[in-house]
Structures are given as structure tokens and as C-alpha cells.
Amino acid sequence: MAAPESGDGNNGAARMVTLISSDNTRFEVEAAAASLSQTLQLTILDGGGGGGDGIPLPNVDSATLSKVLEYCIKHAPAAANGGAPNATAVDRAELERFDNEFVNIDQSVLYSLIMAAHNLEIEGLQSLVAKKVADMIKGKSPMEIRRTLGFPDPTPEEQAEMNAHMLEYGWAYE
Amino acid sequence: MTKTSALAAVDALPLPEDLFQAEILVRLPAKDHLRCGAVCRSWRGLTSAADFLVAHHRRQPSRPIVSYDYGYRCTTTATVTYDNDFVVRASCDGLLLLFFYNIWCFAICNPGTRQSIDVPVNLGGFDVAGFYLHSSSGEYRILGWKKKNYNDEHPVCYSSSKKPRCIGLPSILIDDEHSPTGIAASFASRTGLRPWLVVLLALMHMKVYIRLTGSE
Numbered sequence: 192m193a194a195p196e197s198g199d200g201n202n203g204a205a206r207m208v209t210l211i212s213s214d215n216t217r218f219e220v221e222a223a224a225a226s227l228s229q230t231l232q233l234t235i236l237d238g239g240g241g242g243g244d245g246i247p248l249p250n251v252d253s254a255t256l257s258k259v260l261e262y263c264i265k266h267a268p269a270a271a272n273g274g275a276p277n278a279t280a281v282d283r284a285e286l287e288r289f290d291n292e293f294v295n296i297d298q299s300v301l302y303s304l305i306m307a308a309h310n311l312e313i314e315g316l317q318s319l320v321a322k323k324v325a326d327m328i329k330g331k332s333p334m335e336i337r338r339t340l341g342f343p344d345p346t347p348e349e350q351a352e353m354n355a356h357m358l359e360y361g362w363a364y365e
Numbered sequence: 366m367t368k369t370s371a372l373a374a375v376d377a378l379p380l381p382e383d384l385f386q387a388e389i390l391v392r393l394p395a396k397d398h399l400r401c402g403a404v405c406r407s408w409r410g411l412t413s414a415a416d417f418l419v420a421h422h423r424r425q426p427s428r429p430i431v432s433y434d435y436g437y438r439c440t441t442t443a444t445v446t447y448d449n450d451f452v453v454r455a456s457c458d459g460l461l462l463l464f465f466y467n468i469w470c471f472a473i474c475n476p477g478t479r480q481s482i483d484v485p486v487n488l489g490g491f492d493v494a495g496f497y498l499h500s501s502s503g504e505y506r507i508l509g510w511k512k513k514n515y516n517d518e519h520p521v522c523y524s525s526s527k528k529p530r531c532i533g534l535p536s537i538l539i540d541d542e543h544s545p546t547g548i549a550a551s552f553a554s555r556t557g558l559r560p561w562l563v564v565l566l567a568l569m570h571m572k573v574y575i576r577l578t579g580s581e
Contacts, residue, residue, distance in 0.1 A: 302380050305388055321388040328393060333403035342405065349405065356403035362479055363399040
């Protein structure tokens with residue numbers, strides 16, 4: 192099905208869509224930004240989300256959704272250009288700076304974002320946030336990883352297993 | 366938006382297990398991946414499951430693993446060194462099938478985790494036709510063939526788990542050296558030594574199953 196109007200935001204008044212978070216907050220964004228979500232893209236192409244309708248997102252709360260949309264709005268222009276070809280080095284550097292700052296947030300928010308990005312299938316956001324969490328794990332000892340992720344302290348039995356594993360794969364701890 | 370139902374979280378994991386695995390653990394380099402195996406029991410299972418290992422492997426950057434001296438001799442992969450010269454006969458999902466031509470035996474090497482295990486069955490005289498993941502059983506298998514005698518080429522290949530099936534000409538050689546009991550004995554003497562990489566043998570003389578499992 193064809194889009195009802197040229198909705199990619201390149202000709203004057205961009206088409207807007209409304210997204211509704213789990214706690215019933217309405218967010219109005221450009222269709223091009225919301226279309227970074229593979230999940231929403233089809234609905235939007237079908238002409239959904241406009242006017243008073245709105246697209247309900249029962250799995251995403253308003254705090255998370257606003258963060259997600261912040262990402263989408265920033266990345267939409269580059270995505271519309273098909274990524275790199277038209278982007279200048281300055282644009283790319285600016286996006287990179289934005290990304291770095293964007294993930295400089297509490298762990299709990301990171302996790303909410305991973306869930307949301309996964310559900311909404313926003314590939315760039317998924318890898319951005321997952322990479323951040325992976326970076327939190329990298330280079331740490333098993334005990335440090337547990338602490339970082341807020342696991343309870345290991346039982347003596349678990350500790351013994353941990354030690355045995357570390358002994359077996361000694362090179363990984365050098 | 367389908368996967369949020371799978372909220373069967375691992376103990377204290379801040380995300381659903383499958384999501385944590387699919388999104389985060391696969392992005393870790395091999396060293397950190399191994400360390401994660403020590404974090405807790407559920408992670409140990411998570412990080413050593415065969416499908417995870419394949420997904421993890423596919424995300425790893427490409428880099429040289431093996432280079433040959435004089436075009437033939439080689440004793441070291443990127444991370445594992447051997448006493449004997451070998452050639453690489455096949456690879457699959459990041460695992461290398463090595464043939465040590467001086468001592469006439471095979472080993473399977475995982476350069477990512479620096480693990481290596483001898484193939485505990487004499488495959489001498491067989492040519493390797495393939496090394497692959499048999500998807501329905503989840504086993505890694507070696508497919509080989511052998512000349513019946515020097516003047517007479519008879520490809521003999523097997524697939525299928527319980528009853529080995531001859532794909533080529535129906536000429537199977539079974540002698541003492543390659544008998545099922547000999548293989549079984551060899552198998553039993555070795556499996557206790559290597560947790561994580563467990564080799565399961567087929568009934569027939571030339572087939573070897575490798576299963577990547579948790580620490581058993």
C-alpha cells in the first residue's frame with residue numbers, strides 16, 4: 192500500500208503521527224522519525240497514527256518513549272539520506288557526540304531503552320544501548336560484573352564454582 | 366513487538382534472558398565472554414549454548430587465524446600452539462578441524478576460546494569431505510570418505526545420528542582399529558578430561574560428533 196502523501200519530511204510541512212505511551216501520554220512526532228522503528232513503519236505507511244487516532248505502545252512508558260523519540264528525531268535526517276552518502280564528516284561527528292551523551296544515563300534507563308528499542312525494532316538504538324551495557328561488562332572480573340549489574344553476593348557454593356571456572360580459563364583473566 | 370512475553374528472567378538479571386543474550390553478551394570479545402561464564406550458573410549455561418556460540422562468533426571481527434610456513438607447515442593458530450605440524454582441513458562456526466599429518470590424527474580447535482580437543486578416533490586414511498553443524502541434532506560432525514584400496518576409489522559418507530547411512534557406494538570397511546568398541550573406549554577415556562567441549566562419537570568408525578555444552 193502506498194503512503195497517502197509524501198511523508199518523508201522533505202517537502203515543507205512534514206507528516207506528523209501520534210504515539211501513546213503505556214501511561215497514556217501522547218507524543219506527536221514526524222512520521223520520518225517514528226519510522227525508524229520497523230514496528231511502527233508499517234502502520235505509518237498504511238496511514239495510521241495520524242489525526243486523533245494515535246498508535247498505542249502498551250509496552251513503553253512515557254519516560255522511556257520520550258528518550259526513544261529524542262534518539263529518533265536526531266537520527267531521522269541521516270536515516271532518510273540512507274545513512275552515510277550525503278552526511279558530512281561534521282554531521283557524523285555531531286551524531287557521534289549525541290550518541291555518546293545519550294547513553295550517559297542510569298543503568299535502569301539503559302535497560303528500559305533496550306527493551307523499548309527491541310520491541311520497536313529500532314536497530315541503531317538497539318546496538319547503541321547494548322554496546323553501552325557490553326562496555327560496562329568488558330574488562331571486568333566476574334565479581335565486578337556481578338556488582339556492576341547489582342547481583343547479590345555469591346553463596347560459598349557459587350564462589351567455589353566461580354573460582355573453578357577462573358582456574359580452568361586462566362588466560363581469560365590475565 | 367512479540368518478545369516481551371519471554372520475561373522468564375535469569376536470577377537478578379535486569380533484562381529478560383534471551384534479550385540479554387541476544388543484545389549484550391554476543392557483543393563481548395572472547396575473553397569477556399569467557400569471564401561471563403564465571404559470573405553465575407545461568408550465565409554459564411547461556412554463554413556456552415551452541416546457538417549462542419554461533420551468534421557470538423558471527424559478530425567477531427575477522428582476523429588471521431593460521432599462517433603457513435613454506436606454504437605447508439604450521440604449528441600455531443592465532444591463540445593455540447601445538448607440538449606437531451598440522452594443516453587445516455575444514456572449519457565451521459569458528460571451529461577449526463586440524464590434521465596432524467606426522468602423527469596421523471585430528472583435533473578440533475576453537476581459537477576464540479583457546480580450546481582444543483583431540484578427535485579421539487583414528488581417522489587416518491580418510492579424506493575430510495565436510496565439517497558442519499547438523500542442525501536437527503545440534504552436533505558438529507565430520508564427514509569423511511576413504512578409498513577402499515589404492516586402485517579403487519569408493520566414497521563412503523555417513524550422515525544421520527543413530528544409524529549411519531552410507532551415502533556413496535555401499536562399501537564400508539570395519540576393522541578392529543575402527544570398530545565401534547574401540548571408539549567407545551577411546552571416547553570414555555577422554556570425555557572426563559574436557560568439560561565444556563564434549564565429544565560424542567558415532568557408532569561407526571569415521572563419524573565424530575562434537576557438541577558444545579555446559580560444563581559437564
